[in-house]
Amino acid sequence: MADRIADIWGARTPHAKDAPWPVRVDLHLDRGLAESDVDRWVQSACVLCSNGCGCDIAVRDGRVVGVRGRASDVVNHGRLGPKGLYGSWQWNGSDRLTRPLVRRGGVLVEADWDTAMDLVVRRSRELLDEVGPLSHGFYTSGQLFLEEYYTLGVIGKAGLGTPHMDGNTRLCTATAAAALKESFGSDGQPGSYSDVESCDAIFLFGHNMAETQTVLWARVLDRLHGPDRPVVVAVDPRRTKVAEAAVESGGVHLAPLPGTNQALMNGLVRELIAHDWVDHGYVAAHTLGYDDLAATVEPYTPEHVAGICRVDPDELRRAARIFGTSGRVLSTVLQGFYQSHQATAASCQVNNLHLLRGLIGRPGCGVLQMNGQPTAQNTREAGANGDLPGFRNWDNPEHVRELAELWNVDPLTIPHWAPPTHAMQLWRYAEQGSIRFLWISATNPAVSLPELPRIRDVLAKDDLFVVVQDGFRTETAEHADVVLPAALWGEKQGTFTNVNRTVHLSEKAVEPPGEARSDLDIFLDYARRMDFRDRDGQPLVTWSDPEGAFEAWKECSRGRLCDYTGLSYDKLRGGSGIPWPCDDEHPEGSDRLYADGVFPTHPDVCEDYGHDLLTGGTTSPERYKAQRPDGRAFLKAAEYAPPPEQPDEEYPFVCTTGRTVYHFHTRTKTGRSRQLRRAAPEPWVELSARDAAALGVTEGDLVRVESRRGRVEAPARVGRGRDGVVFVPFHYGYWDTGGDRHARAANELTATEWDPVSKQPLFKIAAVRVTRIGGGTRPAPAPTTTASAPHDPAGVPATAGEDDVREDVAPTGPPTPPPVPDRTPTVPHPASKG
Amino acid sequence: MHLATYLGLLHTSLTTLADAFREVGRGHGEEPDVRHTCQVLAARVDRQAEALAPVVERYGEHREEEPERLHATGLDTTRGGPVGLLRDLQDLYTLASLTDITWTVVGQAAQGLRDRDLIAVVASGEQDTARQLTWLRTRIKQAAPQALIAAR
Secondary structure (H helix, E strand, O other): OEOOOOOOOOOOOOOOOOOOOOOEEEEEEOOOOOHHHOOEEEEEEOOOOOOOOEEEEEEEOOEEEEEEEOOOOOOOOOOOOHHHHHHOOOOOOOOEOOOOEEEEOOEEEEOOHHHHHHHHHHHHHHHHHHOOHHHEEEEEOOOOOHHHHHHHHHHHHHHHOOOOEEEOHHHHOHHHHHHHHHHHOOOOOOOOOOHHHHOOEEEEEOOOHHHHOHHHHHHHHHHHOOOOOOEEEEEOOOOOHHHHHHHHOOOEEEOOOOOOHHHHHHHHHHHHHHOOOOOHHHHHHHEEOHHHHHHHHOOOOHHHHHHHHOOOHHHHHHHHHHHHHOOOEEEEEOHHHHOOOOHHHHHHHHHHHHHHHOOOOOOOOOEEEOOOOOOHHHHHHHOOOOOEHHHEOOOOHHHHHHHHHHHOOOHHHOOOOOOOOOHHHHHHHHHHOOOOEEEEEOOOHHHHOOOHHHHHHHHOOOOOEEEEEEOEOOOOHHHOOEEEEEOOOOOOOEEEEOOOOEEEEEOOOOOOOOOOEOHHHHHHHHHHHHOOEOOOOOEOOOOOOHHHHHHHHHHHHOOOOOOOOOOOHHHHOOOOOEEOOOOOOOOOOOOOOOOOOOOOOOOOOOOOOOEOOOOOOEOOHHHHHHOOOOOOEEOOOOOOOOOOOOOOOOOOEEEEEEOOOOOOOOOOOHHHOHHHHHHOOOOOEEEEHHHHHHHOOOOOOEEEEEOOOOEEEEEEEEEOOOOOEEEEEOOOOOOOOOOOOOOOOHHHOOOOOEOOOOOOEOOOOEEEEEEEEEOOOOOOOOOOOOOOOOOOOOOOOOOOOOOOEEEEEOOOOOOOOOOOOOOOOOOOOOOOOO | OOHHHHHHHHHHHHHHHHHHHHHHHHHOOOOHHHHHHHHHHHHHHHHHHHHHHHHHHHHHOOOOOOOOOOOOOOOOOOOOHHHHHHHHHHHHHHHHHHHHHHHHHHHHHHHHHOOHHHHHHHHHHHHHHHHHHHHHHHHHHHHHHHHHHHOO
8 A cells, every 4th residue: 555645656667768658556445445345436537637637436325435547548547646546535525515605684695596596697687788798707617527618608608798708727727728829820739648658858847747747747757767768857946856857867957037937948949049959841841930039039148048047057058958959859838837927928939949840749749738727628628718619719700600600699799809808807897897797617716816805805896796606615605696506526427628638528426415516507507597599599508418518519629620529428438538639530539739740820720810929919810811821830939028026125035826736726625635634734935945044034934925915924944946936835725714814825925917928827926025923833834745845854744644545556558549640630731832 | 301300200209109108007007918018018119219319310410490290299197997098008009100100101211212220220110010009909909898888
């Protein structure tokens, strides 16, 4: 048995390059239970990070009692991470919302569904009559199912006709989508997890994979412990496990000052060009914009970049050399880039590095613009966020007409005068009082949005009607006018898609508690009560269950890059998840995209005409077409510009917020798991050893971190990050504190600022000051197993759990990866130049 | 030669535009994207004006009497609320458009004079002005429906 709190990544199964990743089946059951005690195993996939590990839910006496990885799944080959093992089900039955709540005399009181829905529908109708659909906003999640997003998208975009729909995916993966659209013409991951098996070098840009995607990191570790191991390069201001692996593998750990990623990336691109580590044939045949890119990066010499980023210029040179001279390079990108300054510009430069060398679409040469949440990809596909369904282009009248035809509504009903409203703007409209009806589903903005003092003020506004739909009484629910109790994972059926496009079916294992209903049923009920109709007076929403919604979605996806038409519930049962595009001609799905270097940039198919990376100004259709992209990718360039907030005398540190391996989002589930809660019970403030000494702070002392917006008070971990940078974990809100002193959530500190292209907030660069406010009696409650490890381990007890996970190594052979199509399905080919 | 006059107009309209961007950025601090982008664009207009300065000086000796009404009026204050934001962005659009067509006029003369330096300055200035207009148009299109239909 294994203790997967102490041993986060589990037992090693090393293997050589190009050999398949072995199977290891992880199993965790409730205390005192054996496999023979389980009544049923129900197929699903884990929703506690973005990795999308296939699993089976153990059911006994109508209760979930455990979880087991699926050996046959291409994503995880049987493994699960600590969150999946310990956090998937322990919240079951504790503190759940079981009945609707409505606000009466200022307090939330229990009500029946009819009363609650009547209130919602009445307010909705009043505002539609008085103002119109622009009074309505919907703020959803990265944790619902595809069927729920699509239904919500149809309700919002064709029923009400409001552009004000976004998800908390805006906080997590908007930049991934934006960078893919800017470079390749459409959202959709070019690479695959299977690239880990074949690469010679792995670059992780602002991606602490060891904590945010533990099973994928285990996959990397199995290469690092095998023969012919890859070289790792990490870009991260903290000394993460990834950074340690970089140093150990003979690679490089670059720790740029937060906010300077674009300068660093321009420096790397320039080195590639200066040393001619460029595949000129590929660049000429498959890209546009080389000259402009070369001119833009020219000033970014290693010395110039070193001055901006405060890194060693020789280390930058060495990192560039590894990228420029390794046979196969895999790159991954996450929040260190996405939630920082010039997010889209910097993430596009990662794409550029690959395009310059022609390292795309081949084994070991992936770009993985990662996601933070398990179902973020579906928010993006299905149009419940700032996109139109099926990766359609809001500025392409033909795409809007397709949707209007599919839904049988007037094209003018579908708002397409601008891109759908991004979350930060949606909240601004609510603040200004032009949005007066805000429906929040499966997300907790009172903890996860930047500048929480402001968000609390917005939620408290008298003229804003707030609906909150959740499984728990969250910090956000406390501000609601109506709270709708929702079923959670394992209590409802639906599909979702992970970072590398792999679609899983998650079956219903048990009944939801009390009167809780699935999010799909709630949306369908709203649609029925609102009586949304199509052009011919027929009901707009024609389905009544998850499978019906999935079938409707398949039609919406037909002929688009995210083509689901070859999938069905039955097909997703029994084996592995399947990556889209999956159609009649590619029934087994597609492991990688763009093997032939042809991209969905043709004006008729592209999802977006692109932006100016510096300002976010949108390229007009005419200008886009004049470039004649014809299947070539864009090498988008941008100069480095200083971030909107920089440290100064008053606020001398940069505060960066982030995750710890043991928690997810705002801990509504993981905080209710005994093992996970024990591993990381309370927030902490991480300081570098030198900064701590200068402040007179020792391990465990209480410190106050203040920005221009708010404050956080927590014990200090004297850690191993770079000087000048303070780290605060973002998971900890107030649902389990009892008090209402708002000095715990990292987002008390963050600013209302966002990237001009992706509109993703800048969670990583708040200027702060740090003050010691008292001595501590014990070490900070920060895990020792991860990036938050103490600088001096003496006197800090090691984070540990119990031996309660069974790891079964290689009980079966590994599953075969899906095929790679020679030509990417649905991507038109330019006429061959004969 | 009237080019000197026009160069003077261009230089003035650039400094006016930079100040207007700064003013709108300051006045709409509640819209972080407007504040930040206006600051970034103002700094770039400053750079254009700097690049133009030596040319203005070079032709400055040949200055004619200035015709009437060759002045861009700047922004002294900003307006409040969603409609105010829209109006201020439109004022910026008007100023940037004047700058845009003035670059065109000066560029034509630069071609006629075979002045390579000025041709290069104009080319980069025109690109930057196009960027300003693109962003302003994007932001105005986004703001207009909400401001005109739903704002109170």
